Amino acid sequence: MSSLLSASSALREDALRRLKREMWARAVKLGLRSWVGWRRGFTSKADPQRSGRVTAEVIEHLERLALVDFGSQEAVARLEKAIAFADRLRAVDTDGVEPMESVLEDRCLYLRSDNVVEGNCAEELLQNAHRVVEEYFVAPPGMCSPKWLNRLSLSELRI
Amino acid sequence: MLGRTLREVSTALKQGHITPTELCQKCLSLIKKTKFLNAYITVSEEVALKQAEESEKRYKKGHSLGDLDGIPVAVKDNFSTSSIETTCASNMLKGYVPPYNATVVQKLLDKGAVLMGKTNLDEFAMGSGSTDGVFGPVKNPWSYSKQYREKRKQKAHGENEDSNWLITGGSSGGSAAAVAAFTCFAALGSDTGGSTRNPAAHCGVVGFKPSYGLVSRHGLIPLVNSMDVPGILTRCVDDAAIVLGMLAGHDPKDSTTIQDPVKPFTLPTFADVNKLCIGIPKEYLAPELSSEVRSFWSKAANLFESEGAKVIEVSLPHTSYSIVCYHVLCTSEVASNMARFDGLEYGHRCDINVSTEAMYAATRREGFNDVVRGRILSGNFFLLKENYENYFIKAQKVRRLIANDFVNVFNSGVDVLLTPTTLSEAVPYLEFIKEDNRTRSAQDDIFTQAVNMAGENLTSAIPEPHAKEPEQLHVTSFSYLPMTNELAGIIETFVVTKRPYWT
Numbered sequence: 203m204s205s206l207l208s209a210s211s212a213l214r215e216d217a218l219r220r221l222k223r224e225m226w227a228r229a230v231k232l233g234l235r236s237w238v239g240w241r242r243g244f245t246s247k248a249d250p251q252r253s254g255r256v257t258a259e260v261i262e263h264l265e266r267l268a269l270v271d272f273g274s275q276e277a278v279a280r281l282e283k284a285i286a287f288a289d290r291l292r293a294v295d296t297d298g299v300e301p302m303e304s305v306l307e308d309r310c311l312y313l314r315s316d317n318v319v320e321g322n323c324a325e326e327l328l329q330n331a332h333r334v335v336e337e338y339f340v341a342p343p344g345m346c347s348p349k350w351l352n353r354l355s356l357s358e359l360r361i
Numbered sequence: 362m363l364g365r366t367l368r369e370v371s372t373a374l375k376q377g378h379i380t381p382t383e384l385c386q387k388c389l390s391l392i393k394k395t396k397f398l399n400a401y402i403t404v405s406e407e408v409a410l411k412q413a414e415e416s417e418k419r420y421k422k423g424h425s426l427g428d429l430d431g432i433p434v435a436v437k438d439n440f441s442t443s444s445i446e447t448t449c450a451s452n453m454l455k456g457y458v459p460p461y462n463a464t465v466v467q468k469l470l471d472k473g474a475v476l477m478g479k480t481n482l483d484e485f486a487m488g489s490g491s492t493d494g495v496f497g498p499v500k501n502p503w504s505y506s507k508q509y510r511e512k513r514k515q516k517a518h519g520e521n522e523d524s525n526w527l528i529t530g531g532s533s534g535g536s537a538a539a540v541a542a543f544t545c546f547a548a549l550g551s552d553t554g555g556s557t558r559n560p561a562a563h564c565g566v567v568g569f570k571p572s573y574g575l576v577s578r579h580g581l582i583p584l585v586n587s588m589d590v591p592g593i594l595t596r597c598v599d600d601a602a603i604v605l606g607m608l609a610g611h612d613p614k615d616s617t618t619i620q621d622p623v624k625p626f627t628l629p630t631f632a633d634v635n636k637l638c639i640g641i642p643k644e645y646l647a648p649e650l651s652s653e654v655r656s657f658w659s660k661a662a663n664l665f666e667s668e669g670a671k672v673i674e675v676s677l678p679h680t681s682y683s684i685v686c687y688h689v690l691c692t693s694e695v696a697s698n699m700a701r702f703d704g705l706e707y708g709h710r711c712d713i714n715v716s717t718e719a720m721y722a723a724t725r726r727e728g729f730n731d732v733v734r735g736r737i738l739s740g741n742f743f744l745l746k747e748n749y750e751n752y753f754i755k756a757q758k759v760r761r762l763i764a765n766d767f768v769n770v771f772n773s774g775v776d777v778l779l780t781p782t783t784l785s786e787a788v789p790y791l792e793f794i795k796e797d798n799r800t801r802s803a804q805d806d807i808f809t810q811a812v813n814m815a816g817e818n819l820t821s822a823i824p825e826p827h828a829k830e831p832e833q834l835h836v837t838s839f840s841y842l843p844m845t846n847e848l849a850g851i852i853e854t855f856v857v858t859k860r861p862y863w864t
Contacts, residue, residue, distance in 0.1 A: 342713075
């Protein structure tokens with residue numbers, strides 16, 4: 203057991219080192235400023251037109267939730283504009299108004315009977331996946347250790 | 362022959378003036394000639410010829426499947442088509458071959474339609490110009506029309522012939538261009554905020570958005586589940602009615618389709634407008650509206666009045682907020698819908714294997730363009746716990762107010778609304794790209810998206826042929842009845858000629 207643990211922690215260390223190397227390589231290749239200053243530079247500057255809502259914490263949080271990165275200062279600026287645009291809704295008086303989820307809210311959705319009528323097409327479905335082993339989709343290891351989750355944010359995982 | 366309407370060609374096929382194979386080959390060769398428009402992502406030549414052959418056999422035996430048998434059609438590339446690559450114009454789905462047909466595609470094929478190919482669009486149907494897909498922008502066939510060329514000659518000389526081409530509008534630009542260029546007789550688009558009607562307006566074809574729940578969304582790669590509908594693009598209103606008749610109806614695979622029975626209908630050759638009340642919403646008289654569109658709008662209203670209809674001014678008070686509300690709801694639902702693209706079961710997958718999160722993040726960075734990523738991030742922002750009430754729920758409440766606006770107007774005796782589709786004619790690409798996708802969508806969807814949020818409206822866009830560039834009107838009605846088609850047909854008969862007006 204302990205050999206497994208030490209092997210896996212060695213693997214993790216290896217992976218981290220490789221990640222950091224790759225990140226540097228890419229930063230140089232793309233001519234970006236060093237990644238340490240990179241995220242710091244993303245916070246929205248004081249600008250009368252911007253709400254200043256998109257702080258570094260919000261950026262990190264959104265990137266983590268969405269698993270999509272901003273990639274540039276322009277993207278942050280676009281989000282600021284989108285938020286400012288959405289803020290116009292505050293002017294509408296919605297007291298006593300129920301939210302509308304669907305225009306078909308006064309109808310019942312169709313439910314079919316619980317009988318198996320199709321399926322048995324595992325081979326067809328597996329054809330579109332890149333990595334498959336027998337009838338399994340293959341995913342890289344998940345990050346199950348809380349220590350790992352706390353240490354690495356998405357930006358640190360960013361390649 | 363290729364410039365005829367669907368009904369005319371169908372008659373020609375039934376009477377043996379032309380065979381499905383000949384028709385298919387003519388369309389295929391025209392697709393090759395008009396390749397510079399970039400309307401098609403995939404041209405399914407072998408499949409089309411095979412389908413045409415089978416159609417020919419049926420005609421020979423006298424067992425034709427109906428009006429659509431042997432008719433070349435095109436399908437927007439966000440509808441799943443079995444064994445034909447479906448990309449949504451994105452790197453994320455390049456090489457993805459669905460194992461099934463979307464219901465609407467299956468219905469077309471069951472009626473004998475011949476699938477010419479998959480048309481170009483904005484990536485994942487996000488955009489209003491058909492300029493943001495990975496396969497490049499779609500060019501408006503009108504850029505090469507006599508009228509536009511003449512107009513350009515009057516301007517700068519020595520300008521490169523092809524540098525000032527017009528956009529098609531979006532996001533179903535490829536479908537609209539395919540129909541306008543005569544490479545097919547009908548095309549499927551999708552409509553979430555105007556994505557069928559906007560390009561129809563800019564390309565001078567009829568764009569029809571069915572009421573939400575009338576046509577199945579099974580197989581349509583979703584953008585906004587509560588607003589998406591498949592759209593129909595054709596060269597005249599009658600053709601749109603034919604196609605709608607084939608596609609509408611409950612689908613057990615899409616539980617958001619209504620279960621009421623739907624009967625196919627034909628447009629009357631002469632419709633009486635004496636008892637009709639047409640509403641002109643005053644809030645749609647925006648200052649940015651171009652003078653040509655405004656004058657066409659008055660012309661149409663006067664036309665109805667002179668034929669005996671009652672034309673009155675109505676009010677949709679929350680119009681100015683509808684685009685904002687749409688923006689919030691759209692990005693929120695997009696954030697949710699795009700979460701399925703992780704590279705595991707289908708689509709693009711990056712090479713990183715360190716961890717699932719790293720793999721997902723890199724896959725999504727490589728697969729999505731800036732527009733899609735921007736919308737996902739905005740959507741996630743509005744869905745954050747601290748923002749949920751103030752943005753998402755607020756937008757849902759405003760949505761109800763907007764839907765109620767329409768209900769109130771239609772309950773007050775108005776049968777249909779008549780509005781413009783876009784603020785102005787199609788703009789040149791070089792001008793369009795001066796603003797980013799989000800700004801353009803906010804500008805261009807201004808008239809079209811309110812109806813998507815209210816859902817229960819049939820809408821079509823009818824072209825004005827005598828303008829130098831296409832302009833269009835919107836006809837909206839409240840129910841699932843074919844009324845908008847009839848009225849659109851009336852406008853068409855009086856104002857439009859059925860002959861091609863661009864060469």
